Amino acid sequence: MPFYEYRCADCLSQFELLRSITQRDTSAECPDCGSAQSSRMISLPMAFSMAADGTVKAMAGSSPCGGCVATSCAGCPK
Numbered sequence: 001m002p003f004y005e006y007r008c009a010d011c012l013s014q015f016e017l018l019r020s021i022t023q024r025d026t027s028a029e030c031p032d033c034g035s036a037q038s039s040r041m042i043s044l045p046m047a048f049s050m051a052a053d054g055t056v057k058a059m060a061g062s063s064p065c066g067g068c069v070a071t072s073c074a075g076c077p078k
């Protein structure tokens with residue numbers, strides 16, 4: 001089973017737990033204060049996929065003639 005990182009909403013402590021994938025998004029009991037108001041912290045693979053989405057969007061809008069149907073930029077209204 002993999003480790004998952006959690007942050008307690010009550011005392012803001014962070015802790016790792018060994019959990020199965022089916023349990024990873026359920027709240028875990030905080031080892032410091034015993035609160036169940038914890039949430040899983042965003043893992044690196046998810047952050048990378050979000051960055052990839054932003055890169056794709058930036059590339060699509062980076063061309064000055066992105067929405068221009070002319071064959072040259074002479075008549076481009078940009």
Ligand SMILES: [Zn+2]
Pocket residue numbers: 008009010011012013030031032033034035
């Ligand atoms: Zn806590």
